Each structure stands twice: as structure tokens, then as C-alpha cells.
Amino acid sequence: xxxxxxxxxxxxxxxxxxxxxxxxxxxxxxxxxxxxxxxxxxxxxxxxxxxxxxxxxxxxxxxxxxxxxxxxxxxxxxxxxxxxxxxxxxxxxxxxxxxxxxxxxxxxxxxxxxxxxxxxxxxxxxxxxxxxxxxxxxxxxxxxxxxxxxxxxxxxxxxxxxxxxxxxxxxxxxxxxxxxxxxxxxxxxxxxxxxxxxxxxxxxxxxxxxxxxxxxxxxxxxxxxxxxxxxxxxxxxxxxxxxxxxxxxxxxxxxxxxxxxxxxxxxxxxxxxxxxxxxxxxxxxxxxxxxxxxxxxxxxxxxxxxxxxxxxxxxxxxxxxxxxxxxxxxxxxxxxxxxxxxxxxxxxxxxxxxxxxxxxxxxxxxxxxxxxxxxxxxxxxxxxxxxxxxxxxxxxxxxxxxxxxxxxxx
Amino acid sequence: xxxxxxxxxxxxxxxxxxxxxxxxxxxxxxxxxxxxxxxxxxxxxxxxxxxxxxxxxxxxxxxxxxxxxxxxxxxxxxxxxxxxxxxxxxxxxxxxxxxxxxxxxxxxxxxxxxxxxxxxxxxxxxxxxxxxxxxxxxxxxxxxxxxxxxxxxxxxxxxxxxxxxxxxxxxxxxxxxxxxxxxxxxxxxxxxxxxxxxxxxxxxxxxxxxxxxxxxxxxxxxxxxxxxxxxxxxxxxxxxxxxxxxxxxxxxxxxxxxxxxxxxxxxxxxxxxxxxxxxxxxxxxxxxxxxxxxxxxxxxxxxxxxxxxxxxxxxxxxxxxxxxxxxxxxxxxxxxxxxxxxxxxxxxxxxxxxxxxxxxxxxxxxxxxxxxxxxxxxxxxxxxxxxxxxxxxxxxxxxxxxxxxxxxxxxxxxxxxxxxxxxxxxxxxxxxxxxxxxxxxxxxxxxxxxxxxxxxxxxxxxxxxxxxxxxxxxxxxxxxxxxxxxxxxxxxxxxxxxxxxxxxxxxxxxxxxxxxxxxxxx
Numbered sequence: 001x002x003x004x005x006x007x008x009x010x011x012x013x014x015x016x017x018x019x020x021x022x023x024x025x026x027x028x029x030x031x032x033x034x035x036x037x038x039x040x041x042x043x044x045x046x047x048x049x050x051x052x053x054x055x056x057x058x059x060x061x062x063x064x065x066x067x068x069x070x071x072x073x074x075x076x077x078x079x080x081x082x083x084x085x086x087x088x089x090x091x092x093x094x095x096x097x098x099x100x101x102x103x104x105x106x107x108x109x110x111x112x113x114x115x116x117x118x119x120x121x122x123x124x125x126x127x128x129x130x131x132x133x134x135x136x137x138x139x140x141x142x143x144x145x146x147x148x149x150x151x152x153x154x155x156x157x158x159x160x161x162x163x164x165x166x167x168x169x170x171x172x173x174x175x176x177x178x179x180x181x182x183x184x185x186x187x188x189x190x191x192x193x194x195x196x197x198x199x200x201x202x203x204x205x206x207x208x209x210x211x212x213x214x215x216x217x218x219x220x221x222x223x224x225x226x227x228x229x230x231x232x233x234x235x236x237x238x239x240x241x242x243x244x245x246x247x248x249x250x251x252x253x254x255x256x257x258x259x260x261x262x263x264x265x266x267x268x269x270x271x272x273x274x275x276x277x278x279x280x281x282x283x284x285x286x287x288x289x290x291x292x293x294x295x296x297x298x299x300x301x302x303x304x305x306x307x308x309x310x311x312x313x314x315x316x317x318x319x320x321x322x323x324x325x326x327x328x329x330x331x332x333x334x335x336x337x338x339x340x341x342x343x344x345x346x347x348x349x350x351x352x353x354x355x356x357x358x359x360x361x362x363x364x365x366x367x368x369x370x371x372x373x374x375x376x377x378x379x380x381x382x383x384x385x386x387x388x389x390x391x392x393x394x395x396x397x398x399x400x401x402x403x404x405x406x407x408x409x410x
Numbered sequence: 411x412x413x414x415x416x417x418x419x420x421x422x423x424x425x426x427x428x429x430x431x432x433x434x435x436x437x438x439x440x441x442x443x444x445x446x447x448x449x450x451x452x453x454x455x456x457x458x459x460x461x462x463x464x465x466x467x468x469x470x471x472x473x474x475x476x477x478x479x480x481x482x483x484x485x486x487x488x489x490x491x492x493x494x495x496x497x498x499x500x501x502x503x504x505x506x507x508x509x510x511x512x513x514x515x516x517x518x519x520x521x522x523x524x525x526x527x528x529x530x531x532x533x534x535x536x537x538x539x540x541x542x543x544x545x546x547x548x549x550x551x552x553x554x555x556x557x558x559x560x561x562x563x564x565x566x567x568x569x570x571x572x573x574x575x576x577x578x579x580x581x582x583x584x585x586x587x588x589x590x591x592x593x594x595x596x597x598x599x600x601x602x603x604x605x606x607x608x609x610x611x612x613x614x615x616x617x618x619x620x621x622x623x624x625x626x627x628x629x630x631x632x633x634x635x636x637x638x639x640x641x642x643x644x645x646x647x648x649x650x651x652x653x654x655x656x657x658x659x660x661x662x663x664x665x666x667x668x669x670x671x672x673x674x675x676x677x678x679x680x681x682x683x684x685x686x687x688x689x690x691x692x693x694x695x696x697x698x699x700x701x702x703x704x705x706x707x708x709x710x711x712x713x714x715x716x717x718x719x720x721x722x723x724x725x726x727x728x729x730x731x732x733x734x735x736x737x738x739x740x741x742x743x744x745x746x747x748x749x750x751x752x753x754x755x756x757x758x759x760x761x762x763x764x765x766x767x768x769x770x771x772x773x774x775x776x777x778x779x780x781x782x783x784x785x786x787x788x789x790x791x792x793x794x795x796x797x798x799x800x801x802x803x804x805x806x807x808x809x810x811x812x813x814x815x816x817x818x819x820x821x822x823x824x825x826x827x828x829x830x831x832x833x834x835x836x837x838x839x840x841x842x843x844x845x846x847x848x849x850x851x852x853x854x855x856x857x858x859x860x861x862x863x864x865x866x867x868x869x870x871x872x873x874x875x876x877x878x879x880x881x882x883x884x885x886x887x888x889x890x891x892x893x894x895x896x897x898x899x900x901x902x903x904x905x906x907x908x909x910x911x912x913x914x915x916x917x918x919x920x921x922x923x924x925x926x927x928x929x930x931x932x
Contacts (some may be wrong), residue, residue, distance in 0.1 A: 009551055011584050013591050013599045020579075022590035026880040031887065033875060034652075037728035039720045042709045046811040047734070047865035049857040053815050091815035123816060159468065167586040167823055167830070168845045170470050291846035326418025326667070326689065350415060352456070352669060361466075364456055379748040380466050384646040407456055407691055408418050 053090060056157040057410050059098075060084035063151045064109060064126065066162065069082030069214045073180065074144075079125055089122040092158030094187040094197065095268070095296075099156040099334070099354040104142045108154025108350040112299065112357075113138045114270070115158065117182040118190030131182035145366040153267030156183060159354050162270065162296040164188060164197055170292070175203040176251055176279050181216050184296065184347065185270070189219070193226050201258055202231040206275060208253050209238050233259050251275070253282040262286050270296040297357030298378065304397055306338050307375045307406040314399050321370075322403040325349050340365075340372065340393035344406060352409040353392065363406075367391050414784035415689060423694035425930055426921055427685055429672045429711075430701030432460025433907060434790055434897030436655040437914030438699040439923075440499055443664030445922050446931055451664060453688065454671035459652030460701070460860045460898075461735075461867055462907065467847040470741035471798065474851075476648045476868070477616070477755060477782055478508050478641025480632065481908035489639045491911050495651075501658050504645040508787040511636060513753040514612040515836045518761040520863040525609055526753060529640040538606055539790065545606035547727075552600055552610070555584045556634035559627055571885045583878045585627070593629045594621040612757045615780050616906060618733040618804055618868045620763035621634035628904060635908075641755070645788055650654060655722040671861075675700075675894075677717035682893035686713075697893040697924065699917045703900035704730065705863045712891070720888040729876060732868025733770060734853030738826040740799045741792065741847030746785040747796065750839045754786040758836045763898070771923050773810070773821070775828025776803045799841065800827045807864035810853050822850045878904060904921065 007348055013019050065077040080086040097112045111303060117128035133140045147153075162184060164173060174183040191197045207213045219232045236249040243340050246257050256262060267283065271275055276295060283293060301307070306317050314336040321334045321343060334343035341363055344351040354362040358378045367389040373380070381392060393406070426442050427433045431453035439451040451912070457463055461475040481489035482505055488496075495501045511534065516523035522853050525541055527532055531553055539546040561741070562585040566573055578586060588596050593614075597607050613633055617624055644650040659666060671688040675698060684694040708722040742749065759766055759778040766778035784791045784798040792798050813821060826848070834841055853865025871875065881902040888896075888902070899905030901913035925931040 008538075009554060009584075011551070011555060011587055011596070011599060013587060013595055016587075019587035019590070025881050026590060026875070026877070027887075030875055030880045030884065034721065034725045034728045039724050039726040040727070041715075041718075041723055042705065042863075043724065045857075045864055048857045048861060048863070050810070050813060050815070050818075051854045051865070054818060054854065055858050082583050093819060093820070119816070165823075165848055167827060167842070168848045289743055289846075296565070312583075327420050327422075329420045337755045338802075361678055362456060382464055382466055382471055382646070382649050382653075384464070384650040387650075388653045388657045390653065407414065408670065410669050 012240045014127055016326070044074040053088070056086075056090050056158070059090065059155045059157065060086040061127070061153045061155055063147060063149055063153065064255050066147070066149060069130060071211055073130060073214050075128050075130040075240055076147060078127045078129065078155075081152060084152070089125065089127060090157045091122050093121050093163035094119055094191040095163035096158040096160045097184075098129065099159060100139075101154045101156075102139060102142070104139060107348050109139065109345045110353045110356070112159070112355055113296075114162075114184040114187070114296070116186045118187055118194060119196065120191070120194055130180065130183045130186070132214075156354055159360065160297070162268065162294065164199055164268075166198065168291065169199070169294075170264055171199045172261055172265040173201045174256070174260045174267045175197045175201055176206075176267060176269045177203060177276035178206045179208075179212065180214065181271030181275070181296070185268075186215055189222060189230050192229050193222060202233070202265075204233050204235055204251050204255065204259065206235045206237065206271065208236070210236060210243055211243065231259070251279055251282065251303065253285045256282060262288070265292070267293045268295075269293065273298050297359045300339070300356050301375065301395070304373070304375070307377075310373055310397070311399055319398045320401045321398060322401075323347070323349060325351065326408045334398045336397060336399060338397070340396050340402070340404070342399055343398070344393060349406070350409050351406050353394050354393045358392050360390040361392060363393045364390055365393050365407065366405040368403040368405060370398065371400040372396040372402065373399050419689060420691040420693060421700075421901070422450075422838055423684075425695070425925060426450075426697040426699060427452065427695045428701065428731045429459065429685075430454075430898065431458040431652075431656070431666065431668075431900050432701045433462050433652070433910035434901060435460075435699065435916035436652055436659070437494070437699030437911050438897045438918040439659045439664050439666070439914075440655055440662065441915050441918035442921065443659050443662035444499065445918075447922065447925060449659070449664040450626055450693065451666045452670045452672055452685075453666070453668050454688070454861055455859055456668045457693035458647070458656045458666070459648055461856065462648035462652050463859075464647035465849070467739075467849055469796070470798055471647060471845050472739045472741070472798060472849065473643075473647040473782075473784060475735070475737070476643060476907060477780060477802070478643055479505075479907045480636040480639055481912075482642035483577070484640030487639060487906075489635070491908055492755040494911065494915055495796065499658055501654055503651045503654055505642045506645060506787055508641040508643060508754045509576055510755065511641070512755040512757050514757045514759070515569060516608060516759050516761070517553060517836055518759075521605070521608060521761070523605070523608060527612070529637055531634070531637045533616060534637050538609060540778065541609060542603050542606040545603050548602040549606060549610060552630065553601060553634060555588060555596075556630040558582060559585045559588075559631045560634060562632065566816070566882050571882045571918070578858060586627045589877060590874050591626050592874055593624050593626045596630075597621070599905045603723050603742050605879055611763065614763045615766070615778060615804065617872060617904075619871055619873070620767040622764060623871075623873050625872045625874045628872050628878050641838070643787055644687050645791075669842055672702070672711060674713040674809070675711045677712055677714075680892055682891060694822075697921050699895045699897050699914070699921060701898040701914070702861075703869070703898070704896060705900065706861075707894070707896075714789065718834075722890045725888070728868035731807065731864060731866050732871050732899075734807040734810070734865040735851065735856055735867040736776075736825065736853070737851040737928040738801040738829055739849045739851070740801070740841065740845055742797045742799060742841065742844040743795065743796065743846045744844045745795055746783050746797045748795075749841065749844065751783045751786065751797070751799070751837070753790070754783055756781055756783075756833070756837065756912060758832060768915070770804050771806050771809060775825050775832065776805070779803045779832060781833055795829055796846070801826075801833060803829060805853060807853050814855075818852075818854070822852050826850045855912070867899070869901070869905040872904050878902070893924070
């Protein structure tokens with residue numbers, strides 16, 4: 001364009017005078033429009049209200065009933081504690097968990113537990129958490145000793161991504177459960193039976209002893225009543241089996257093939273890591289696309305020294321971590337074989353956490369200096385977080401002295 | 411509050427407190443910290459960025475909201491954001507140019523269009539002339555005016571919103587004469603053929619107002635800027651540059667606290683005294699830059715309520731809150747090539763902007779979507795044999811008001827399914843069978859993570875009466891509390907990445923000028 005040789009085009013929308021006049025009136029007219037508006041403050045925000053109902057930061061609960069499921073497993077029925085401000089329970093998707101916040105021996109910690117009741121029961125006013133006592137379980141030992149009817153419990157909103165999605169998953173759902181990994185499948189089974197989810201669920205449930213099977217009678221009954229919606233196969237790894245219709249050993253490819261339409265199913269796996277490792281090997285034979293196999297987060301790693309690339313020479317070491325959290329700066333000890341999150345909790349710094357599996361990112365913190373080990377098979381950090389030294393303390397292990405900045409818990 | 415939390419409380423004083431680490435809050439904090447101010451940036455979420463973020467599901471890292479930034483540009487033609495980041499902040503962000511402006515598909519049988527438009531004003535014009543013979547002259551005039559508008563804005567910035575009227579009238583006549591009008595009015599005046607308008611205006615959904623309502627000035631400038639600079643995106647998703655800004659703020663000595671929600675802005679006699687937070691912090695400051703909207707600040711945060719000026723509430727009430735977002739994020743187990751997706755950016759519309767805007771008032775699959783196949787701009791954004799597709803549409807927030815928690819998932823899945831099918835039919839590809847990961851964000855999701863009023867992702871609607879020019883010329887008149895500035899999508903420049911990034915910088919410059927005048931900064 002050669003502007004100088006060309007006469008400039010000048011637009012006229014209404015008329016030259018009207019256009020220019022309208023321009024000069026822009027500011028005064030806007031002011032007038034403001035002055036004429038209502039002076040009534042806005043009091044409602046329904047979308048944020050719905051967001052808080054679905055995803056409350058905290059739920060104040062209390063135990064209304066305790067059911068002994070097996071020798072080592074109990075179901076805790078939790079109801080809202082209106083005195084502390086929780087009037088109703090957040091609805092959820094079958095398979096989600098609650099992160100409990102508990103003070104154990106004066107130290108504030110969190111633990112995730114899958115909800116075993118159905119979503120519609122949350123609307124009726126309760127969640128069930130079915131918890132198995134672990135041999136050296138820091139929290140479960142505390143729970144067995146302390147939780148009684150009317151004990152108060154603080155939890156997060158429903159969390160996690162281990163749920164059926166009709167746009168993604170096939171209607172034949174195979175749940176592979178080990179031990180207390182059965183809990184999310186009870187919720188899913190109930191949601192399917194209630195007609196909330198259009199799917200058919202086959203559960204392969206591995207237990208080491210007959211006495212360890214949770215929900216045995218209930219599943220048997222439901223299976224009989226809803227044969228087109230639910231099927232359960234117990235797989236027992238003990239030597240002597242007295243129950244009818246059980247498989248023995250582990251959940252092998254042969255067992256999977258015997259009971260499931262492998263090529264037309266979506267597999268959901270929830271159980272201890274050792275079971276997951278076994279099952280995933282078995283499933284490899286079927287060459288299923290990755291999208292057909294979904295797994296619940298592992299939870300805490302118990303044997304980090306066996307992970308690929310972990311520097312074994314630091315195994316016995318305890319390092320120092322200089323922590324900034326809010327206005328507190330503190331130096332704390334940290335064992336190489338325990339996650340940075342555990343070190344923070346031991347020091348009673350009340351750090352944020354939810355999934356404790358490296359996945360949710362709620363504990364995301366800044367590594368100012370030092371080196372950490374993150375297992376390459378469960379590294380859920382974002383690309384830019386890796387670049388700018390943000391890390392997830394729940395799945396990171398100190399392999400030198402560290403300096404870190406941790407956000408305060410919500 | 412537990413014992414630990416009480417110990418961790420922050421009770422310091424700061425030159426400036428910034429509320430919210432969205433794009434505007436981040437740039438405000440960076441500019442202030444760079445200039446030596448003692449800065450505290452507070453964010454209620456545990457990540458920077460607000461809408462400008464990312465999230466990981468399975469083996470995919472999804473972009474939350476950005477389709478393309480328009481004021482970045484190449485080395486040879488640097489946009490304002492590039493200059494701010496690279497020249498001022500010395501911050502290098504890995505950005506790539508997206509391959510084409512857009513592929514526009516209008517499915518309405520009466521006005522069918524399927525065209526892929528290139529970046530570059532001249533080649534865009536050539537292509538448009540090819541599609542609509544005889545439109546060139548009128549569209550050229552449109553671009554000439556758009557360029558004049560951009561120059562006028564630079565003049566406005568230079569004169570800090572106090573332009574010499576003589577210069578305006580002489581040099582920027584077209585800018586003045588089009589300012590009071592809608593895009594429709596001006597484009598009709600220019601005689602741009604209907605079909606050419608449809609193709610030219612595809613970006614309209616980025617502003618979220620139909621052509622018969624959106625201010626011409628901003629709209630014309632937006633199109634021109636996209637075509638002139640090209641669209642750019644960060645390689646590591648929006649989280650890539652917001653985390654880079656986070657690092658820069660700390661490098662300049664600024665402090666950031668996540669998980670910390672401002673609950674009160676303490677005001678006395680029209681002046682800021684400090685803030686209080688959800689963590690029990692009581693922080694002294696005389697200056698606040700708020701990335702939270704005037705709606706939230708004047709209705710919820712100012713304490714005591716008697717310090718809220720009546721006119722501030724009236725201003726909020728006079729305006730229409732912009733639209734809320736709805737996004738379907740898909741991680742697919744087939745490459746873009748295998749799927750047959752050649753373009754990065756798709757606009758699929760079943761009719762006019764008015765018709766689509768209208769469809770956002772109903773709780774059903776809307777009549778339009780803007781969809782991105784990320785791999786066609788960043789080939790390795792996901793593993794080989796996979797791809798990332800995200801479908802964006804909008805809603806008037808109020809249509810979500812009566813949704814019950816137990817119906818929420820089914821509802822969003824139903825709308826998402828409709829959008830996926832709309833895409834499959836329009837492009838002639840099959841997506842559904844490849845879904846490995848899916849996440850659906852609704853207005854509720856945006857509210858959950860950012861606490862934006864009613865889940866809105868766009869600021870106040872930009873009609874001619876409240877156009878950016880009227881806002882610029884009212885800058886001082888719009889300020890009601892000494893020491894309080896706004897940044898972000900609800901600020902004077904309106905929404906969108908460039909606007910919110912720029913607004914934070916401008917708010918910081920105002921605050922720096924004030925701090926200098928007071929002798930706090932040299």
C-alpha cells in the first residue's frame with residue numbers, strides 16, 4: 001500500500017456528524033448507563049455453590065455405625081456432622097476415594113480410602129469406608145484403637161479418576177480386585193444395579209484366605225438377584241479351599257479368559273502392587289489397547305529400593321530437608337527410603353496431600369536445591385513442573401539434603 | 411485452624427499484594443518485582459495460571475484453555491506479549507506457530523462453508539477473494555481500518571489514555587467513526603458480502619458475542635492481530651509459560667503463596683489497609699492488584715461493606731458477565747494422521763453467530779464449537795500413535811443454575827457426546843472409538859479451580875457502549891478505591907490471553923508510578 005499517493009478512505013457509518021458525535025458521547029453515555037444501574041449487591045453465585053457441593057474442600061463427618069466385615073476389615077458408616085458445618089455429603093462417581101485427615105499421635109496425616117457405598121447412598125446421607133487393618137499400618141492401627149460410633153472424621157471431597165466413563169469404556173466391565181481393592185467395585189456394582197450406570201460388571205476377586213473375603217455373602221446375593229448385571233469369581237491363593245465355585249491360585253490369563261469376553265471388555269484393576277504387576281503380565285498376552293486397562297493409583301510405595309534407577313547406596317541414609325511452609329522455615333530429617341511427604345508429616349508440618357500416589361498433584365511443591373528420586377513408572381509431573389523443579393513430595397525420595405518450599409494445606 | 415497452621419501464618423507487610431495468579435496477576439507480579447517492589451502474590455489454587463494451565467491424565471498432558479495467542483509473533487514481527495516476556499522480563503518461552511488460521515465449517519445447508527484460511531493479511535485476502543470473488547476491495551478497507559485502530563491503540567498507550575483530541579481527529583478518523591458501532595454495522599457499511607463476512611469473522615467465538623452486538627474496534631483489531639502475527643502456543647501447554655512466570659517472579663525477589671485465598675480486603679476512608687486470608691494471614695499493604703473480578707471484589711471482598719462505593723456495585727450490575735466455558739478433552743489412541751486430521755484449529759458452526767450465541771442459552775449440545783488438534787502444531791505433545799483433541803464451546807452461566815449434583819455427570823457426558831458427534835460428522839472422521847482418556851470441564855469446573863464468578867471465563871461483554879475505547883478513556887473515573895487496580899479478563903482490556911497478560915503489566919505500571927510518587931520506590 002502506498003498511503004501517501006492514495007487518498008485515505010474515510011468510512012461513514014451513519015453520517016459524518018453522527019459518527020463523530022457518537023464517539024464523543026461514548027464516555028458520558030457509559031457513565032450514565034452505570035449510574036442508572038441497580039445498586040443492589042450480588043448475593044448469589046449458583047455455579048460456585050454447585051462446585052462446592054460437588055467438590056467440597058472438606059467434609060466434616062462422624063461415624064454412625066461400625067460393621068465387622070472380616071477378622072481384619074471393618075466398614076465405617078460416615079454421616080455428615082452439621083455441627084461443624086457439613087449438612088449434606090458430596091455426590092461422587094463410583095470408584096472415587098476420600099482423603100481422610102487424621103491426627104495420629106499428635107501428627108497430622110492423610111490417607112485415601114475408596115468409598116464402598118453407592119453414590120445414591122451419599123444423597124441418602126452416608127458414605128461407607130471399608131478398611132482393612134494393615135500389619136504395620138500407621139493409621140489403620142490407630143483407627144482400630146480409636147474409632148468408635150460418633151467419632152469425628154475429617155475428609156476431602158470425593159477424589160480420583162478410577163471410575164467408569166460411558167464415552168470411553170466398554171459396557172462389559174471386568175473388575176480385578178485384590179484384598180481390600182474390592183471396595184470401589186462394591187460401589188460400582190451398586191450403581192450398576194441401581195441403574196445409574198449402564199454396564200455389566202464381572203469381578204475377579206483375589207484373596208489369600210477364605211476368611212479374608214470381604215462382602216462375600218452380599219455379593220453372592222446380588223449376583224443371584226441380578227445375574228445379567230453382576231458376576232463374581234473368587235480366586236483364592238491358599239492351599240485349602242472349601243467354598244464352592246472358586247478358582248485357586250492367582251488371577252491368570254486362563255482364568256480371565258474363562259470368565260470374560262476379553263476383547264470386548266474394559267478392565268479395572270484395584271489391589272496391591274504385587275497383584276497389579278502379576279495381572280498386567282497376564283493381560284499382556286491379549287494385546288489389548290492401553291485404553292482397555294485402567295488401574296487405581298497404587299498408594300504409597302513400600303519398597304522404593306527395588307525401583308529402577310534408585311541409588312541403592314543411599315538406602316540407609318537420613319538427609320536434612322530445609323522446609324519453607326508459610327512463615328515457618330525448619331530443618332527436618334528425612335530417610336532416603338521414605339517419601340518427602342512422610343518426612344514432612346513426621347515433622348508435623350501438616351503438608352497438603354490427597355492421593356499419595358503421585359497422581360493428583362495436590363502436594364505439588366518447589367525443589368529449591370538438592371536431588372530427589374522419582375520412580376519413572378509413576379511420574380505424573382507436568383512437563384513444565386519438571387523443567388522448573390516442581391515435584392510431588394508423596395512420590396519423591398530424598399537422595400541428598402534438600403531445600404524445598406511447600407504450600408500450606410487448604 | 412490447627413496449631414501448625416497458626417505457626418505458618420503470614421503477618422508481614424508488602425508494597426503490593428496481588429490477588430490471584432492468573433495471567434494478569436502473574437504479569438503484574440513480575441513487572442512489580444522486576445521494578446524492586448516488595449510483592450506478595452496470593453493464589454487460592456495450588457497452581458499458577460488460572461484458566462491458563464494444564465492437567466495430566468494417563469499418558470496425556472492436556473492444555474486447559476489456550477487455542478492460540480495472537481500478540482506473540484515471529485522474531486521479524488514481534489507482538490506485545492513477545493516483547494514483554496522476552497525483552498522486558500528476559501524470559502524465553504518455547505512457543506510454536508500454529509500452522510493455519512483456521513478451518514471453518516459452516517454446516518447450515520443454506521450457507522455451507524468449508525474452507526481453510528491461512529495467516530498473513532495478504533494471503534488471507536487472496537484466499538478470501540478466491541472463495542468469494544469480488545470481496546477484496548471491501549475487505550481490504552476493513553483491514554485498513556483495523557490497522558488504523560491498532561496504531562490508534564499504540565497512540566492511546568503512549569498518551570496513557572489521555573490522547574490529544576486534535577491528533578485523534580486528524581490521524582485516526584476511521585478509528586473514531588467506527589468506535590460507537592458493532593462489527594455488523596461497520597461490515598455492512600463497507601459492503602462486505604455475507605459469505606465473506608462469515609469466513610472473515612470465524613474468530614468471533616474468542617470474544618463470545620455475536621456480530622450484531624460485539625464492538626467493532628476490538629473485533630477488527632483481534633482479527634488483524636491474528637492474521638498479522640500468526641497464532642502461537644507454548645510447547646509445554648499454558649502451564650509452561652505460567653510456571654516460567656512463577657519462576658521469574660521468585661527470581662526477582664517476589665513471593666508467591668498457593669492454597670491461600672484472600673477473604674477480606676480491609677479498606678478505611680477509601681484507602682487500602684491490608685488483606686486477610688483463609689489461612690488466617692493478616693497482611694498490611696496499601697496497594698492491591700486484583701486478578702479477581704470487580705464483581706467478586708466489590709460484592710464479597712471489600713471490608714467493611716460500608717467502604718464499597720455505590721457506583722462500583724452499579725458498574726458491575728450495568729455490565730453483562732461474559733460466557734462460561736465447556737471443554738471436552740480427549741486423549742486418543744490414534745495419531746492425527748491415522749485419524750485423518752490435517753488441521754490444528756477447527757471452527758464448526760451450524761449457522762450465524764447470533765444463532766450459535768442463542769444456542770448457549772439452552773442446556774443442550776450447542777450449535778458451535780472451536781476444536782484443536784494439538785499434535786498438528788506440536789507433533790510430540792503426546793506419544794507416537796496418540797493424539798490430543800479438545801473441543802471448546804460456551805454457555806450462558808445461568809443455564810447451569812438448576813443442575814443437581816446427581817445429574818451433573820450424565821448431563822455433561824450427554825453434551826460432550828453431542829459435540830464429539832458434531833465434530834465427527836463435520837470433519838468426516840471417527841474419534842469415539844479411540845478415546846483413551848476423557849475429561850469434561852463445565853462452568854462448574856472452571857468455578858471449582860479458579861473461583862471465577864458463576865464459572866465465567868470471559869470478562870464483561872464488550873458491546874460498543876462499554877468498548878475498550880470507552881474503558882480506556884474512563885480509566886481514572888473507573889477507579890474507586892485508592893491503591894486498588896484490576897488485572898485479568900475482567901479488567902479494562904477485556905478477556906483473552908493477550909489482554910489479560912497486558913492488563914497485569916499495565917496495572918503494575920500504574921502501581922509503580924504511585925509507589926514512586928509516594929517515595930516507596932525510587
